Amino acid sequence: MRGIEKIGLGLFLVGLIAFLVIPFLGSYRLSEELVLENTKEIHREKMAELLSPLYGKEYGSSFSFLAAYRDQFNPYNDDLKSQQLWDDVIWDDYTFPIAKASLQSPVKENPWIYFGLSIGMAVLGGFLNNFRKHADQPEGVKNNGIFHSSMKNRGWMGIVSGTLLILFYVVLYWFPAYLVNLVAMVDPISRFLSGNPASQWFLYGLIYTLAILVMGIRMFRKYRGNRYQQLRTASVMFFQTAFAFLIPEILVLLNQPYFDFKNIWPLDYDFFYEYQISTFLSAGGVGMFMLVWGILLILVGVPVFTYFFGKRWYCSWVCGCGGLAETVGDPYRQLSDKSLKAWKYERWIVHSVLALAVVMTVLTIANYFSGFSLLGNVTNQLHSFYGFAIGSAFAGVVGTGFYPFMGNRVWCRFGCPLAAYLGIVQRFKSRFRITTNGGQCISCGNCSTYCEMGIDVRWYAQRGQNIVRASCVGCGVCASVCPRGVLKLENGPEQNRINELPILIGNDSIRIKQ
């Protein structure tokens, strides 16, 4: 490793450690005004009363503060639940806003300093580590030592990274009140973009985008001389930064609904939820445009683009999940399971998620139009189940946390309902295929090893058969790593796209199949 790369790595680690330490700084002091400011009107009186024992006391950590909060709050709420007084139960979780308001910490005082020390340092370090990578080597495949790497082959570094990621997602989704320091740290950025204070989702979106940008630079270096890889990396960097991160915030600044124009149902599973629909309907022309745009993407965008280009147009050029997988996740792509068994599991699981998303959405819409007479609250429970199990646990914790264990496309391969929908179109009505080059395959296995979707590419290549698979996201890495120029991603006529009885060119002895 060169000097600058070492410095970069060092800075990144400093930033990472700062990021991990920051949540533990400062103290928490609650007052009645803060409770009143951060609770809904119907809960104000009760919350102020419940939390009154905490007023004026200083708590040295988020743990002691939140424990005290729960000591007061939980018995009351649990009692209501046990009496089945559902209408009186306080369903809202106020831990995050109240913890954030009560926080007194140097981070809150000097957010920019701590931002620079943590995220800033990590980004700078990542940049320095990446921007000259492989400068002393000629262009070409850079897979040396991957299986000798502790980070990339499930060694201790991979296990530590995966564990940290999983931990981060669990805290982010279910215990965000412990992250208020970090959220307060990015408040100024959020205020600058949207005029509002930051939520844990803003923090997440910011880190997510920066991670894609920094690791996108790594992709440019790794795939020097490979225009396809560089262009699609630039594309996911652009769509994440502009469409997923900046535009929604700016929309909020302009008093419009928060909306990601490239997120498509059923990946965007709450698109048809009641509160979303009413947001669209109450936002005038812009809201109506968003609703129509979203529906057009589902009904026209997906089938048409997938017909012409395969599902790659979305999965490895546009999608945010794909964007993270193709940049941050690229070092782990070889860890996907290529066995036939894994393929069977994949088909069952991913199509089940699609079915679940469709059923949930149909019920939601039916319920909406029947004025909630059909199912009442049942759809809400369905939503919270889906949000918990699929939206958070599967897509987040497993989807990203498992990068270092099961490869970078766990969510896309086994869980994403949109990928399942795109895949059905790609498999049955598309011009996209991966062509194999006559008899040139030497069965070396680089293609299969580096397929993030766990497709056994070699199985097709060595028999001269085109690869037409629902799961292929068209990342093109199989073609990049092939040492004999056997694989090519192509859009072409549907005729002979699927060649069931391939013949390997070159042996005239048996040209005519008997």
Next chain:
Amino acid sequence: MNRDRHVVIIGNGISGVTCARTLRKLDSDIRITLVSGESKYFFSRTALMYVYMGHMKFENTQPYESFFWDKNRIGLKEAWVEKVDFDAKTLFFVSGESLSYDTLVIATGSKPNKFGWPGQDLKGVQGLYSKQDLELMEETTHKGVARAVIVGGGLIGIEMAEMLSYRKIPVTFLVREKGFWDNVLPREEADLVGRHIHEHHIDLRLETELKEILSDSNGRVRAVVTSTGEEITCEFVGLTAGVSPNVDFLRGSKLEVNRGVKVDEYFRTNLPDVYSIGDCAEFETAPAQDRKNIEQVWYTGRMHGETLAQSLCNKPIPYRPGVWFNSAKFLDIEYQTYGVVPPTVNPEEIKDFYWEHRGGKISFRMRMDSERKILGVNAFGIRLSHEFFDKAIREKWKGEKVITQLEKANFDPEFFEPHFIEIQKAFLVQFGGDFRPAKKSFVQKLFGAKA
């Protein structure tokens, strides 16, 4: 034929495995056993280098999952064959066991050449062919190797040089010829690869041979002496001066063995029910004018296996290879060839078109006969369609027609620089012709690499 006859195949490389798989496809009854001492499961020999360099795990080089063999009822016998009793139709293994057969297929591949160099059997001196060779190399080069010397400038030699470079071991590469692999490559291509070898900081010594390998007091290599008299200190020597048939265990038996097992065009040996395919087979007469008596290539091994299986199940069919093709990768530069492109030609009989990219790492050569009909092509750093050139060469297209349609032959990934345009322009300059070079598409102009 007997429905439950037992076909035993010695060797589970690409030839033996293709033969076994094809047999099973054609006949669901016969009993098939693959014998190998090297590895229980079939692996891709060509991928051994990637295991060493950490691109893959050894399991990743195995094209079929372990259930495949049970499912297809192909028996796997992990053992080394010591000798064959052709009268009793029985194999005897080193382990003391034996196995009888009705039909025997010998597909034992090759072994690295050793030309009687002094010191060639010292510790730290080896070739690279088998799984065991790889394991030995991993063990030997794990530490304590400050320099390695590779002897012989072929495909395995350059692979070995790349492997050692991964371990940051400086390599001196002794090549007897004037240019790298120039018994196969024309001058320009040999130079192109030679430059790329230097670019990787490999010390390429052309026109230099190995004279002697010197030992330290523990029987390990400590240096080599070259034909120029220079002594090069090294702790590892790779012998990669080609391979020869791995048939020593058959010598002195009833089976006729020359350099390899002698076979006719049906892969029949001099003994009934005994056949030989792949690297270890030596044809009485070469299968075609442009072919050798011993074919030592992955692709030909596969074709031998495929063809013999047809013969064993149906009526005998002779081996008739089609248009020659091959490929390799020299460090970062891919190479493909179709048809006949010998290193040197008589310019009176042969028209030669050669184009090289200004960067010096991409090239295209087309050989034509005196009527300017295509004979073959060489490509470096660009990918060409096998199907296209198989057809063009088989149908003896005019060179001009090939170049006119070159866009169709392009197999490079999307958005890559459209080199075929420059090739077309160069062809027009050199040979003239009644066509216009292709134009860059809008997308290529917008996103494509600079031409």
